[in-house]
Amino acid sequence: MLKKTLVSIVLLIITLSIYSQSNGxxxxxxxxxxxxxxxISASVASKGEILLSITTHQDLGWVDEVEKCVILRDTLWMTPYLKRLKxxxxxxxxxxxxxxxxxYLNRHPDKKAEIQxxxxxxxxxxxxxxxxxxxxxxxxxxxxxxxYLGKKWLTSNFNGYKSDTYYNSDVPGRTLQMSQILAKSGVKNMFVSRHEKGVFDWYSPDNSKVTMFSSGHYIDFYNILGKESEAGIRQMAEEVLFWGNYYDSKSKKVIIPALLNYEFIWDQxxxxxxDPFMALWNSIKVIENExxxxxxxxxxxLRYGNLNTCLNAIRENSTKIKPISGERPAVWLYIHGPSHHYAITASREADILLPDAEKFAAINSLLEGTFRNYDVAAFDEAWEAKIYPDHGWGGKGGEITDRLFLSKFVKAEQDATNLLNGALNRIASKINFIQSGIPLVVFNGLNxxxxxxxxxxxxxxxxxxxxVKIIDxxxxxxxxxLQSQKYYDDGSLRSATVSFIASGVPSVGYSTFYAEPLKQVEKSVATVFNPVFGNQFFSVRFGKxxxxxxxxxxxxKEIIDASKFALGEVFTMQSVGNGAGEFADIQQPSMEGFDKIGFYNTKWEKVSEGPVFTSFKYRQPVKHAVVEETIIIYNQIKRIDFEIDIKNWEGILYREFRAAFPLNMRSSKVTYEVPMGVVEVxxxxxxxxxxxxxxTECKLIHPRTLIDWVNASxxxxxxxxxxxxxxxxxxxxTPDPAQSTFIQPILFASRKSCHWEGNDYIQLGDHHFSFSLYIHEPGWKNGFRSGKQGQNKLYSTMDPISGSSRPLPEEQSFFSVSGELMMFTALKxxxxxxxxxxxxxxxxxxxQNIELEMFMPLTKIYKTNLIEEEExxxxxxxxxFNLKVGKNSIETFKLKLE
Incomplete structure (x- = not known):
């Protein structure tokens, strides 16, 4: 009875409010x-309806610690909203x-039927x-x-429900191929904000598209509701006219989108x-001016609705949707890589290791004729950890949120490593080793x-x-x-680190090598440093x-322009900023406290010299840290590695470290790898x-983000x-910028959260970074494979336990594909x-017309969408067999093998 009375009072208040505003x-x-x-009354909009989509914008954390936000999402949103839905x-x-x-279902498993x-x-x-x-x-x-963990999981767990809409409400950045990833997963619609207001068909380079809706900023309709009644009605009218322009007299259906996307910490x-505003709007039948x-x-x-209903109607009834395409460089890039170096390093490692673990676990299953040793649950758990951290770094309780995100990425990396090693060991146990010596199996995950x-x-x-001698x-x-040798008292080797160049390791396959002990002592090579060094590829001079x-x-060719910076030189600047926040452009570093290794007399030493490589190292204190750098110049392949360590970092707020790659080019093209694509600046x-x-024009936004490599040509x-x-x-x-091309990987930056109670991204501890430089003929395509190889290392398994059945040869390619620029991204x-x-x-x-080769015959092949729905x-x-693959296309196939 009390409940009914309260409802009646609320309705009476709403009615009186409407009556007073509209004077009857x-x-x-x-x-x-x-x-x-x-x-509006004279326009096509009057023949339609306004559908208000209501949701709350959710970082996993940021508003507070993640677990506290889970409770807020339950008690302030999901439970009361489901109650109202009923x-x-x-x-x-x-x-x-x-x-x-x-x-939510973890907290309320009994609510699944209501959601269904x-x-x-x-x-x-x-x-x-x-x-x-x-x-x-x-x-x-x-x-x-x-x-997979979104749309496909929903289909499996909610009676075939097909989600067709992607929300990414907050982040001002879009990667080149995301629309293709969405479209080829059956997603048609996308909501973003912090973008030009409107509806757009956003195309990927392969010509696939999604319909993208931007309200300008996701706070905009909330602001309408926050105004006095007439001011709110006026702004709502402007919205109706704006969205109504997408329709004309030929439109069979007119739906005006409105989106209330609010946060818990805003004034409620x-x-x-x-509801009062909706009632007021719907009551207006006669208007009177001054x-x-x-x-x-x-x-x-004005009624409640869902965003996909609005976007589906606009797409089907409008001829005025603007086509757009291209990379929108990330404005908030400092929030992840530079400000959370440990976490993103683990993430990037897991990005490589998890797909490789799946590849070799799947291959092992084919060899064994069963998927018994393919741990589906472990892979699912690793992938959930891998993709869990969202855009809500830092914030209130940010130390706890950031630690959780770090732990997720570390778990994904460690689980992937364990799964990969298990698969490699099982495959290696099936190889028939013929030569004497200790077998070493080298695996290649690239195609x-x-x-x-x-x-x-x-x-x-x-x-x-x-x-030690290595034979193939x-x-x-x-x-x-050999390096890092340790000896017994008789002069024999206790242990050593052995390096060699593995040549011709097959696509998604392996080669076998053997380590043989030598009875004679190897001659040591003098390691006296000389600033001038040369091999068959390069002449090098070391300096400050x-x-x-x-x-x-x-x-x-002279490769570098060292007039301002040496190649590989580390430098540091002031870096005031938040990483993410309400700013229009990336917050750039400044020269306050500028320091670089070249300001000091660099004390080089030769660390190792031999037929494989020669390495050089220095250790130099700079402001607030110590820099150690090892430069490795290979003698058999055209590659130079830079291993950089920032040690004894004092944790000073608003500092940034970069590494210098000054190239002797005046009018170069800079190109870099993005997810499943390539962007030329x-x-x-x-x-x-x-x-x-x-x-700011998107082409002028800098810095940028890469997957594995950047090229200048x-x-x-x-x-x-x-x-x-x-x-x-x-x-x-820096002041008086160099006219030559200057690539600078950003090592890390100590910025702070944009939340007023947020944490500082100090990143105390030692930090390690690695880079490989490849010089080649002009064009990124000539460096693509090398750029991938630098981060996608070869794997080795030494002295594996041999199985009772050893049908595999000493060298094998399991899968390969023709085409210099075709890349496997999953085999699972x-x-x-x-x-x-x-x-x-x-x-x-x-x-491209490509040829796909496999080590086992297949009986049937299905072309599917990206989430494996058969087409x-x-x-x-x-x-x-031969396949046709479109330009910049991501293609998925299901293979039935004997």
Missing amino acids: LVFKCNNDTYKLLKE EDPSFKMDIEQTSIIVE KGLDEGRILIGATYTQPYEEMFSGESLIRQL KPVKNC KGEKIKVTLPP WRRDDPVTFECRFNKGEAFG SDKKVINSQ GGIERLYDKTLG GKDELKGAAGHMYT DDSFGATISSSVIAFDYLDP KSEDDNSITLRMTDMSGAE KVSNLSGKS
Whole structure:
């Protein structure tokens, strides 16, 4: 009885409020509002309706610690909204992401039937991704797994529900291929903010698209509800006219979108004003201006709805949707890589290790004829950890949130390592080792034959070895080099680190080498430092801060311009900023407290010299830290590695460290890898500015983010830098900027959270970074494979336990594909059966006819969408067959193998 009385009182208050505002049946307003409402009544918008989508914008944390936010989402949103959904047939709700459903059902498993009912009735929309990520922060495969753990999980757990909408409400950045990833997962719609207001068809380079809706800023409708009644009605009228312009007299259906997307920490008065405002708008039938003029008006009714209903209607009934395409460089990139170096390093490692673990676990299952040893649950758990951290770093309780995100990435990395090692050991146990010596199996996870360094540790019994020899499966001696030797008292080796170049390791396969103990003592090589060094590829001169001359003997070119910085030189600047926040441009570093290694007399030493490589090292204190750098110049492959350690870091707020790669180019093209794509600076970005408060042209935004490599090329040579860090700049931040090309990986930055109670991103501790430099003919395509190899290391398994059956040869390629710029991104057990799912992407930008080769014959192949929903079956069979892959296309196939 009390409940009914309270409801009656609320309705009476609403009715009296409407009556007072509209003076009975007449809404009195100023001349501007009168004109707007009159214009709506005469427009096509009057024939439609306004659908208000209501949701709350959710970082996993930021508002508070993640677990506290879980409680807030339950008590302030999900539970009361589901209650209203049950009691009010007109109410509908949107939920931005799938993880919210997962966490809610963990707390309330009994609520699943209510959610299912809301989905079946079309009154609940759940976003298609697991979380709302920084798209540029993840590999393309990790972005696709957002749809596996989002849309595909929803389909499996909610009676076939097909989510068709992606929410990424907050982040001002869009990666080049995200629309293709969405479209090829069955997602048609996308909500963003911090972008030009409007509806757009956002295209990927392969010509796939999604319909993207931007309200300008997700706070905008909340602000309408926060205004006095007439001011709110006036602004609502402006909204109706704006969105009504997408329709014309030929439109069969007119739906005006409105989106209330609020946060718990905002003043809730505007949210509570939603129903009264809706009632007020719907009551307006006659309007009167300041002159006393009255007219009848027909306004589109305002009702609750779901965002996908609005976007589907606009797409089907409008001819005015603007096409857009290109990378929108991330404005908030400092929040992840530079400000959370440990976490993003683990994330980037897991981006490589998890797909490789799946590849070799799937191959092992094919060899064994069963998936018994393919741990689906462990892979699922690792992928959930891998993609869990969203865009809500820092914030209130940010130390706890950041630690949770770090632990997720570390778990993903460690689980991937364990799964990978298990699969490699099982495969290695099936190899028939013919030669004498200790077998060493070198595995290649990339889909091309490659030459790269391998380093492993050998241990021996006393008197067993005084040196080590490496031979291949053809008994050919391979140049090798020992480091970190430890000896017994008789002079024999206790242990040593052995390095060699593994040549021709097959695509997604392995080669076998053997380590043989030597009875004679190996001759030591003098390690006296000389600033001038040369090998068959380069002439090098070391100086203050780094390499001051690098001459390429093959190309006959001076590679660097060391007039301001040496190659590999570390420098530090002031770096005031938040990483994320309400700013229109990336907050750039300044010269206060500038310091660099070249200000000091660099004390170089030669660390190691041999047939494989020669390495050089220095240790130099700078402001607030000590820098140690080792430069490794390989003698058999054209590659230089830079291993940088920032030690004794004092944790000073607002500092930034970068590494210098000054190239002798005046008019170069800078190109870098993004998730499943490539961006050339100044060419492949979104045209113009993104809009709203973001007025800088997208092509001018810097720094940028990369996956594995960045390339600079002019007409004379190309330089590809394979990078362990995600952020880099290509413009000189110092006074009197260099006219030559200057690539600078950003090592880390100590900024702070934009939350007023947020944490500082001090990142105390020692930090390690690695880079590989490759010099080649002009063009990024000539450095693409090397750039990938620098971060995607070869794996080695030493002295594996041999199984009872050893059918494998000493060298084997399991899967390969023609095409220099085709890349496998996944090879795994299929989700719904014991087939193999193979995903690949074209990086060339041209349609390709490729040949796919496998070590086992297949009986059938299905072309599927990205989340393995079958689309087209082919009767191709055998071990080799031809496929057509479109330009920049991401393609997924399900293989039925014998």
